[in-house]
Amino acid sequence: MSILIDKGTRLVVQGITGRDGAFHTRQMIDYGTKVVAGVTPGKGGEQVHGVPVYDSVADAVAATKANTSVIYVPAAFAADAIEEAADAGIGLIVCITEGLPVRDTLAVYHSVARRREANGNGKPRLVGPNCPGLLAPGIAKVGILPGQIAKPGPVGVVSRSGTLTYEVVHQLTRAGLGQSTCLGIGGDPIIGTNFIDALTLFEADPHTEAIVLIGEIGGTDEEEAAQFIKRHVHKPVVAFVAGQTAPPGKRMGHAGAIIAGGTGTAGEKMAAFAAAGIPVARIPSEIPSLVAAAMERRRARAGTKRGSASGAKRAAGTTARRNAAARGNGSAARETQRSGRAAARGKPARRTRSQ
Amino acid sequence: MNLREYQGKELFARYGLPVLPGQVASTPEEARDIATSIAGPVVIKAQVMVGGRGKAGGVKLANNPEEAYDRARDILALTIKGLPVRRVLVAQAAEIARELYLAIVLDRSRKLPLVMFSSEGGVDIEEVARSTPEKIVRFHVPLEGLRAYQARALFQPVLKDGALVAQASDVLLKLWRVYNDADCQLAEVNPLAITPAGKVVALDAKVILDDNAEYRHRDWDGWRDRDEETPGERLAREKGLSYVKLDGDIGCVVNGAGLAMATMDLVKHYGGEPANFLDIGGSSSPEKVTAALKIITGDSRDRGGAPKVRAILFNIFGGITRCDDVANGIVQSLAESPLSVPLVIRLTGTNEEAARRILADHGLTATTQMDEGVREVIAKAQEVAV
Numbered sequence: 001m002s003i004l005i006d007k008g009t010r011l012v013v014q015g016i017t018g019r020d021g022a023f024h025t026r027q028m029i030d031y032g033t034k035v036v037a038g039v040t041p042g043k044g045g046e047q048v049h050g051v052p053v054y055d056s057v058a059d060a061v062a063a064t065k066a067n068t069s070v071i072y073v074p075a076a077f078a079a080d081a082i083e084e085a086a087d088a089g090i091g092l093i094v095c096i097t098e099g100l101p102v103r104d105t106l107a108v109y110h111s112v113a114r115r116r117e118a119n120g121n122g123k124p125r126l127v128g129p130n131c132p133g134l135l136a137p138g139i140a141k142v143g144i145l146p147g148q149i150a151k152p153g154p155v156g157v158v159s160r161s162g163t164l165t166y167e168v169v170h171q172l173t174r175a176g177l178g179q180s181t182c183l184g185i186g187g188d189p190i191i192g193t194n195f196i197d198a199l200t201l202f203e204a205d206p207h208t209e210a211i212v213l214i215g216e217i218g219g220t221d222e223e224e225a226a227q228f229i230k231r232h233v234h235k236p237v238v239a240f241v242a243g244q245t246a247p248p249g250k251r252m253g254h255a256g257a258i259i260a261g262g263t264g265t266a267g268e269k270m271a272a273f274a275a276a277g278i279p280v281a282r283i284p285s286e287i288p289s290l291v292a293a294a295m296e297r298r299r300a301r302a303g304t305k306r307g308s309a310s311g312a313k314r315a316a317g318t319t320a321r322r323n324a325a326a327r328g329n330g331s332a333a334r335e336t337q338r339s340g341r342a343a344a345r346g347k348p349a350r351r352t353r354s355q
Numbered sequence: 356m357n358l359r360e361y362q363g364k365e366l367f368a369r370y371g372l373p374v375l376p377g378q379v380a381s382t383p384e385e386a387r388d389i390a391t392s393i394a395g396p397v398v399i400k401a402q403v404m405v406g407g408r409g410k411a412g413g414v415k416l417a418n419n420p421e422e423a424y425d426r427a428r429d430i431l432a433l434t435i436k437g438l439p440v441r442r443v444l445v446a447q448a449a450e451i452a453r454e455l456y457l458a459i460v461l462d463r464s465r466k467l468p469l470v471m472f473s474s475e476g477g478v479d480i481e482e483v484a485r486s487t488p489e490k491i492v493r494f495h496v497p498l499e500g501l502r503a504y505q506a507r508a509l510f511q512p513v514l515k516d517g518a519l520v521a522q523a524s525d526v527l528l529k530l531w532r533v534y535n536d537a538d539c540q541l542a543e544v545n546p547l548a549i550t551p552a553g554k555v556v557a558l559d560a561k562v563i564l565d566d567n568a569e570y571r572h573r574d575w576d577g578w579r580d581r582d583e584e585t586p587g588e589r590l591a592r593e594k595g596l597s598y599v600k601l602d603g604d605i606g607c608v609v610n611g612a613g614l615a616m617a618t619m620d621l622v623k624h625y626g627g628e629p630a631n632f633l634d635i636g637g638s639s640s641p642e643k644v645t646a647a648l649k650i651i652t653g654d655s656r657d658r659g660g661a662p663k664v665r666a667i668l669f670n671i672f673g674g675i676t677r678c679d680d681v682a683n684g685i686v687q688s689l690a691e692s693p694l695s696v697p698l699v700i701r702l703t704g705t706n707e708e709a710a711r712r713i714l715a716d717h718g719l720t721a722t723t724q725m726d727e728g729v730r731e732v733i734a735k736a737q738e739v740a741v
Contacts, residue, residue, distance in 0.1 A: 161611065214613070251566075254612045
């Protein structure tokens with residue numbers, strides 16, 4: 001299973017008649033995504049790869065019950081497109097477009113947040129801008145991630161990058177570690193969904209057993225994520241931070257990837273993760289083994305509690321593992337703290353559940 | 356885009372911020388003429404975008420036009436932190452009774468613009484933040500924009516005097532308009548000075564513009580200092596490539612910013628030094644590949660003019676980028692201008708097989724693993740060095 005998208009995802013493509021929009025519509029359909037509508041103002045009535053085109057998102061929603069939107073319109077129109085989708089009642093808005101002025105993103109960020117607060121159901125949610133979107137292996141993809149590199153499995157991947165995400169997902173797949181969902185949150189300074197949002201979703205997803213977090217220089221999202229993981233995430237997390245050799249004051253491709261005023265360095269972020277007891281990969285190829293080790297530790301703990309025979313059986317099976325409430329990160333001390341906290345919160349601590 | 360002080364002051368002046376009269380000069384003669392027209396003492400300030408200009412001798416006082424000539428000549432001969440001084444700002448000198456700090460910057464975490472004000476101006480604000488953080492007052496500008504009463508409330512406890520509070524509030528409201536209307540990521544005045552006569556003036560201007568907003572600001576293009584760009588930086592900008600020059604000897608051509616950073620890191624991890632960050636972007640036409648190779652080989656000459664790059668690595672993860680497009684680009688580029696340094700290619704993903712065939716037809720091979728490619732390019736660079 002997956003976060004944010006699933007078999008019930010009914011997708012409308014904003015900017016479907018453009019070069020990128022049309023190309024990725026084909027790719028998403030081929031992957032099995034239900035692309036129910038496209039929108040290009042003035043081109044209502046046309047078809048793209050058999051998908052009906054409407055003049056507005058509201059028309060598309062009325063006609064097709066679309067619940068998710070993906071945006072490929074040029075930067076100057078992207079903020080408007082996000083606002084239009086939110087107005088039409090779309091629950092998940094994924095903005096692939098890069099190059100939005102920060103002032104525009106700020107305005108739509110707060111507009112979407114206000115609507116979400118008013119609705120009280122977590123919707124609408126904005127992912128991006130300047131992101132590759134989401135891929136739930138074997139289920140659906142919304143955005144531009146290449147489908148063939150992924151395979152279904154227990155690892156949730158969240159990243160500020162595009163191709164680096166593909167690289168890591170590819171390496172996980174080669175190592176036999178499939179993914180529940182791969183989520184690219186985007187490389188801009190202001191983005192709709194951040195690491196903490198993604199971690200919250202993965203923590204709640206019963207089919208995600210471990211999380212890979214791929215950060216980069218700029219801002220303090222990674223530091224805040226590290227604190228959040230320490231307090232609220234019980235599944236094992238492995239982190240990587242790109243830009244260890246990036247010079248200060250230079251924008252490294254992504255608008256948000258800049259070390260400004262001495263903050264936002266890879267070193268600080270890696271230290272924040274390490275201080276929170278989160279394994280940090282120094283290079284991407286270390287990620288799969290760190291994930292495997294973290295999952296192994298988690299299973300081993302579940303096995304010890306459960307008695308050796310069933311433990312061994314559980315360690316072998318993927319589905320069964322999902323029920324294991326064992327914790328994967330960090331030290332034994334933290335482990336104890338956590339079970340204590342879980343019990344205090346009235347949640348079944350793993351002892352109760354596994355014995 | 357980072358504006359130079361004189362450009363920032365130009366922008367400030369448009370919005371009515373109190374800046375003192377001044378103009379930019381690129382010769383001592385021009386500096387003398389400007390000083391003559393200003394009449395009275397002037398400050399000559401090197402227009403380079405690095406901190407610590409004053410300490411490096413890049414800011415000098417001149418009491419008359421002849422002194423302005425001499426000081427400008429001295430400063431124009433300087434190289435500050437590697438940057439030759441090509442222009443100086445000649446501005447009316449101010450008497451300073453007190454120096455404040457005022458800035459508006461994007462707070463990424465709170466997702467709102469943040470006003471920062473300090474009674475300790477004229478010094479490095481990061482130093483103030485470290486040693487006496489209580490001396491910095493912060494205020495998040497609400498979505499609706501900044502109000503006059505909010506500005507007054509910010510200054511009242513620190514400045515106390517009614518006339519000063521009024522002037523400072525006026526400055527802040529205008530600075531907010533600069534920040535918001537001109538799509539700034541930073542608008543900073545340091546120092547914001549109070550003269551002995553009780554006037555508030557902006558003695559410096561540091562402005563960073565949001566590059567993504569350039570399409571709606573026609574005036575920005577004139578601010579780009581083309582003579583400060585290296586030929587490689589210019590070519591990268593014209594071809595739409597993200598490029599940052601570094602000091603090492605391993606050239607890197609990568610698709611995607613995150614992967615490009617990770618590639619540099621990996622080069623370092625395996626004992627090499629990356630020569631650059633270069634993201635050829637999503638859709639890689641052969642022209643982009645050709646431009647990338649030109650940039651890397653042309654831009655990295657040492658002082659003697661010899662190429663500094665000893666080997667070049669292509670690291671391509673095909674997604675939207677098609678590996679065969681990149682392979683075609685490499686082959687075409689090599690046909691036009693053969694490389695004098697070894698080339699290592701790593702590619703995987705979309706149309707990988709086609710790419711390998713194209714490369715093989717021209718006697719080239721490619722690895723599939725990133726670590727392998729990086730180790731190989733470092734080894735090749737070391738062979739060249741020996």
